[in-house]
Amino acid sequence: xxKERSWAEPYKIKMVEPLFMTTREEREQFLKDAGYNTFxxxxxxxYIDLLTDSGTxxxxxxxxxxxxxxxxxxxxxxxxxxxxxxxxxxxxxxxVIPTHQGRGAEHILSQILIKKGDVVPGNMYFTTxxxxxxxxxxxxxxxxxxxxxxxxxxxxFKGNCDLNKLERLITKHGAENxxxxxxxxxxxxxxxxxxxxxxLREVRALCDKHGIMIVHDMTRVAENAYMxxxxxxxxxxxxxxxxxxxxxxxxxxxxxxxxxxxxxxxxGFLAVNDEKVFEKARNMVVVYEGLHTYGGLAGRDMEALAxxxxxxxDDDHIRARVGQVQYLGKKLLEAGIPIVKTIGTHGVFLDxxxxxxxxxxxxxxxxxxxxxxxxxxxVRTMERGIVSAGRKKDTGEENRPDLExxxxxxxxxxxTQAHMDVVAESVEYVYSERHLIKGLKMVYEPEYLRFFxxxxxxxx
Amino acid sequence: MHGETLAPKKMVQxxxxxxxRIKSVEPFRLSSESERSAFLKAADYNxxxxxxxxxMIDLLTDSGTxxxxxxxxxxIINGDEAYAGSRSWLKMQAVVKDLTxxxxILPTHQGRAAERIIxxxxxxxxxxxxxxxxxxxxxxxxxxxxxxxxxIPIENATDPSWxxxxxxxxxxxxxxxxxxxxGAGNVxxxxxxxxxxxxxxxxxxxxxxxxxxxxxxxxxVLFMLDCCRVAENAYFxxxxxEGYSGKTYKxxxxxxxxxxxxxxxxxxxxxxxxxxGFLALKDKDIANECKSLLIITEGFTTYGGLSGRDMEAIAxxxxxxxxxxxxxxxMKSTAYLGDHxxxxxxxxxxxxxxHAVYIDAKQFYPHIPVDQYPGQALAxxxxxxxxxxxxxxxxxxxxxxxxxxxxxxxxxxxxxxxxxxxxxTQSHMEYVIETFEILLEDRKNVRGMKIxxxxxxxxxxxxxxxxxxxx
Numbered sequence: 001x002x003k004e005r006s007w008a009e010p011y012k013i014k015m016v017e018p019l020f021m022t023t024r025e026e027r028e029q030f031l032k033d034a035g036y037n038t039f040x041x042x043x044x045x046x047y048i049d050l051l052t053d054s055g056t057x058x059x060x061x062x063x064x065x066x067x068x069x070x071x072x073x074x075x076x077x078x079x080x081x082x083x084x085x086x087x088x089x090x091x092x093x094x095x096v097i098p099t100h101q102g103r104g105a106e107h108i109l110s111q112i113l114i115k116k117g118d119v120v121p122g123n124m125y126f127t128t129x130x131x132x133x134x135x136x137x138x139x140x141x142x143x144x145x146x147x148x149x150x151x152x153x154x155x156x157f158k159g160n161c162d163l164n165k166l167e168r169l170i171t172k173h174g175a176e177n178x179x180x181x182x183x184x185x186x187x188x189x190x191x192x193x194x195x196x197x198x199x200l201r202e203v204r205a206l207c208d209k210h211g212i213m214i215v216h217d218m219t220r221v222a223e224n225a226y227m228x229x230x231x232x233x234x235x236x237x238x239x240x241x242x243x244x245x246x247x248x249x250x251x252x253x254x255x256x257x258x259x260x261x262x263x264x265x266x267x268g269f270l271a272v273n274d275e276k277v278f279e280k281a282r283n284m285v286v287v288y289e290g291l292h293t294y295g296g297l298a299g300r301d302m303e304a305l306a307x308x309x310x311x312x313x314d315d316d317h318i319r320a321r322v323g324q325v326q327y328l329g330k331k332l333l334e335a336g337i338p339i340v341k342t343i344g345t346h347g348v349f350l351d352x353x354x355x356x357x358x359x360x361x362x363x364x365x366x367x368x369x370x371x372x373x374x375x376x377x378x379v380r381t382m383e384r385g386i387v388s389a390g391r392k393k394d395t396g397e398e399n400r401p402d403l404e405x406x407x408x409x410x411x412x413x414x415x416t417q418a419h420m421d422v423v424a425e426s427v428e429y430v431y432s433e434r435h436l437i438k439g440l441k442m443v444y445e446p447e448y449l450r451f452f453x454x455x456x457x458x459x460x
Numbered sequence: 461m462h463g464e465t466l467a468p469k470k471m472v473q474x475x476x477x478x479x480x481r482i483k484s485v486e487p488f489r490l491s492s493e494s495e496r497s498a499f500l501k502a503a504d505y506n507x508x509x510x511x512x513x514x515x516m517i518d519l520l521t522d523s524g525t526x527x528x529x530x531x532x533x534x535x536i537i538n539g540d541e542a543y544a545g546s547r548s549w550l551k552m553q554a555v556v557k558d559l560t561x562x563x564x565i566l567p568t569h570q571g572r573a574a575e576r577i578i579x580x581x582x583x584x585x586x587x588x589x590x591x592x593x594x595x596x597x598x599x600x601x602x603x604x605x606x607x608x609x610x611x612i613p614i615e616n617a618t619d620p621s622w623x624x625x626x627x628x629x630x631x632x633x634x635x636x637x638x639x640x641x642x643g644a645g646n647v648x649x650x651x652x653x654x655x656x657x658x659x660x661x662x663x664x665x666x667x668x669x670x671x672x673x674x675x676x677x678x679x680x681v682l683f684m685l686d687c688c689r690v691a692e693n694a695y696f697x698x699x700x701x702e703g704y705s706g707k708t709y710k711x712x713x714x715x716x717x718x719x720x721x722x723x724x725x726x727x728x729x730x731x732x733x734x735x736x737g738f739l740a741l742k743d744k745d746i747a748n749e750c751k752s753l754l755i756i757t758e759g760f761t762t763y764g765g766l767s768g769r770d771m772e773a774i775a776x777x778x779x780x781x782x783x784x785x786x787x788x789x790x791m792k793s794t795a796y797l798g799d800h801x802x803x804x805x806x807x808x809x810x811x812x813x814x815h816a817v818y819i820d821a822k823q824f825y826p827h828i829p830v831d832q833y834p835g836q837a838l839a840x841x842x843x844x845x846x847x848x849x850x851x852x853x854x855x856x857x858x859x860x861x862x863x864x865x866x867x868x869x870x871x872x873x874x875x876x877x878x879x880x881x882x883x884x885t886q887s888h889m890e891y892v893i894e895t896f897e898i899l900l901e902d903r904k905n906v907r908g909m910k911i912x913x914x915x916x917x918x919x920x921x922x923x924x925x926x927x928x929x930x931x
Binding site: 015017038039040041042043044045046049051052054055056067068070071072073074075076077078081100101103104107128131132135265266282283286287288289290291292294296297298299300301446447448449452453 | 484486507508509510511512513514515518520521523524525526536537539540541542543544545546547550569570572573576597600601604734735748751752755756757758759760761763765766767768769770849915916917918921922
């Protein structure tokens with residue numbers, strides 16, 4: 001295989017934000033105060049923040065300039081029309097409804113399309129998406145390929161759907177009880193894994209046969225497109241922008257949290273091709289989000305989003321973006337750290353089951369590992385295992401996912417190679433001392449999306 | 461320090477000058493009357509559907525349209541976008557706690573999200589909400605949950621020409637009666653909106669707030685303050701209510717909060733920002749349930765769907781708004797427009813409110829019956845003749861249909877000229893006044909409107925209209 005070139009950033013730094021350094025003793029206290037949940041730490045207590053790539057991007061000077069061009073008219077803001085045009089141009093959907101962020105769009109779409117008793121197939125669940133499907137009366141059904149649940153599998157497109165699983169669901173429940181198939185690009189909970197265009201085309205054909213819609217959860221579509229360019233046959237010569245368009249054209253509607261790929265700190269949208277769904281969504285967005293020409297977003301943020309969408313599909317940008325994540329992943333692999341083998345596009349996922357084999361899933365190995373890494377270096381990461389998976393809607397039983405992961409999520413354009421080196425060193429050090437890490441017990445558990453606010457104590 | 465000064469500096473001159481100078485401007489395009497006629501037709505005679513570059517002076521709303529200060533813009537750059545535990549959130553939380561005195565603060569992307577969370581939680585089928593006047597989005601949120609919304613302003617509050625210093629007050633006699641009739645357990649909440657927007661931007665007195673508080677506490681009913689213009693309301697209390705001329709505006713607001721159990725705020729008004737809001741609560745259990753709902757639809761508890769920079773700007777804006785010189789300028793410039801229109805004989809909602817001037821469209825166009833929406837007709841005329849965008853607050857916004865499909869009109873047919881904070885100058889206001897001179901001359905020739913298409917909820921935002929042929 002050809003040696004890959006370095007991924008140096010296609011930009012220089014224009015504005016900086018100083019970081020806070022803390023001591024191990026201070027961090028142990030902060031951790032205790034935060035109930036051993038990294039979500040409950042204050043940002044001032046964090047050195048390198050790998051909690052999420054959502055809303056944490058550094059905007060370009062052009063986006064900051066766009067912020068100054070905000071037209072804050074309540075109705076008919078110019079910024080909305082720019083945002084709408086960018087979405088139509090780069091993603092190709094006909095109608096656009098702005099929302100304050102992705103979950104606002106999921107909320108509205110779920111309420112419109114799902115009826116009680118419906119089943120919604122998808123390539124693995126995502127926390128907020130599944131919850132909105134359930135609140136609307138539906139049930140989520142996983143149709144991702146089995147390999148996605150295996151951290152050691154090195155398949156290139158671990159985000160793919162298993163067509164047999166989808167076909168069985170259609171046979172069992174009937175197409176009339178499947179309002180749509182939800183396709184995520186990339187699949188976050190599987191470790192940021194892409195889906196191939198060949199697979200999406202097959203899903204499309206099967207859905208067409210049964211008259212089922214495809215809804216695209218497109219929060220990291222440019223990253224997915226870049227992986228197609230790199231790894232799928234016949235796409236090496238196409239631009240990321242062209243591939244993004246090809247993915248979108250195979251789907252009927254989309255929800256997007258623009259806080260990821262589109263390089264903004266706030267914002268999202270719902271996009272649909274169907275006139276009737278659009279009419280309903282337009283009337284509903286006013287109640288929940290804001291008038292349909294701002295949807296709960298400041299004018300300036302719609303303008304920054306329009307600029308961010310164009311920047312996000314730029315080949316040089318996306319190569320550096322994914323390159324940085326792969327850099328961190330390869331470093332950890334070389335050091336023998338157990339990670340999800342196919343390195344994702346927005347983060348590196350530590351395999352906590354292998355990392356801490358002495359801690360059973362009931363004692364939250366991923367939660368414990370995230371706490372240990374923070375205590376060591378002030379690096380904040382996120383649990384994506386049994387705590388995030390929550391409980392079953394009907395029985396109240398805990399979901400026990402095969403994957404027990406700690407996510408090291410890399411913000412776009414924010415951290416340098418030296419920061420990545422510090423992260424790798426810290427994970428390596430914690431790995432060398434792993435036998436000292438103890439499990440946790442949950443002492444406070446919220447009803448919904450428990451991972452956000454749950455509190456823990458160490459097991460002594 | 462902001463909010464600490466007792467009174468504005470005394471000046472000999474009568475002209476109201478702005479306690480700021482302009483740091484950044486936003487050009488707008490001047491259009492001709494014939495262009496505007498075409499734009500309005502394309503927008504189906506609904507000013508909400510005009511695009512902003514078709515508008516010269518935008519008095520559609522004071523919500524989210526403020527000019528931020530240099531300090532706030534600096535805050536925008538300083539915003540900490542950490543997903544959890546952002547410094548900007550901690551700053552906003554501290555400022556809101558200090559102002560409201562409440563322990564539990566939940567950020568939301570704007571006011572209606574805060575309303576939906578709390579009123580959705582305590583509402584639902586069979587519940588009743590009581591208010592001095594519910595605003596459009598508040599009413600929609602409540603009715604959407606299956607509950608009923610009852611407005612009980614004081615007697616005569618819907619008579620535009622009746623003068624009362626606190627015309628926004630809630631009718632406390634009726635309040636107690638309704639609570640007894642419905643049963644305290646069936647009352648979702650009593651909501652006091654300050655100032656009373658739909659009732660003409662009229663203030664609520666501290667005495668009235670105290671009485672509402674007493675009744676709610678006696679019956680164990682949740683008492684919420686819709687505080688999006690609480691600083692402007694404090695200005696009127698300071699000016700008109702006995703015993704308050706020696707208190708600062710912020711102290712007055714704090715006293716008002718102390719009488720309630722919680723507050724919702726659209727920060728897009730008195731916090732001088734373009735986006736944001738919050739829910740503030742005294743009760744821990746209610747707050748915890750609200751936090752769960754917040755995470756589902758808004759965002760994590762330390763950002764609630766707001767960018768870090770917007771929380772930073774709210775923290776700064778909420779202090780700036782209580783500055784005595786700012787509030788004096790703000791209220792006097794609204795009165796400037798109102799007083800001039802009043803003198804010219806434009807029928808207004810009196811006395812002049814805080815954030816807007818309300819035209820009585822029923823009197824302005826006495827020949828147009830309410831089912832032909834005189835307010836909508838006036839808003840359209842104002843746009844065509846002056847490029848000025850306003851909003852109808854009458855039967856388009858609040859009208860309903862009976863079982864036979866006949867319109868049940870709103871109690872008033874108003875057109876609101878809402879004044880964005882720190883945005884327009886005195887000469888802009890003079891241009892508006894001149895446009896009204898033209899409208900007055902031509903008033904007999906203006907025709908009514910009919911609705912050709914409308915959604916089920918909040919129809920005024922997206923409804924389509926046609927002009928009627930006959931006068």
